[in-house]
Amino acid sequence: MRTALAAAALLACFTQAARAAGPDPFAGEPHCTARILTDVPAEEAPEQMKSKTNKLFGPVTQIKVNRHNGKMTFCGKDTYCYNSNAFEFVTPCRIKRDPDMTDGQFFSFFTR
Numbered sequence: 001m002r003t004a005l006a007a008a009a010l011l012a013c014f015t016q017a018a019r020a021a022g023p024d025p026f027a028g029e030p031h032c033t034a035r036i037l038t039d040v041p042a043e044e045a046p047e048q049m050k051s052k053t054n055k056l057f058g059p060v061t062q063i064k065v066n067r068h069n070g071k072m073t074f075c076g077k078d079t080y081c082y083n084s085n086a087f088e089f090v091t092p093c094r095i096k097r098d099p100d101m102t103d104g105q106f107f108s109f110f111t112r
Contacts, residue, residue: 032093032111033058034074040087042080043073050082057087063095064106073106 034057042048050057062075075081098108 030059032060033091034087037086040082040084063109
């Protein structure tokens with residue numbers, strides 16, 4: 001059940017990105033780049049905000065999904081992690097579950 005919840009949350013992110021039509025406005029961006037849909041505070045330093053006016057975040061290097069509520073945390077290269085479901089992938093991203101990093105509270109995934 002929990003694995004299905006995590007998989008459904010990830011699928012929802014990719015479904016939104018796949019619906020974009022027309023020429024790719026994000027061509028040339030690194031893989032696993034996400035669009036920010038709302039202002040989001042950093043997990044480690046809440047005063048560090050990712051603003052939707054910045055538009056892009058990434059590349060995303062790790063995704064954690066809370067087993068209990070489905071809330072997702074996105075971590076980026078050389079930056080903080082952000083607790084939010086308000087990210088939408090805009091470039092291709094391969095995601096694989098990382099069983100070594102999964103604890104009792106989170107499912108952990110790495111990207112490439």
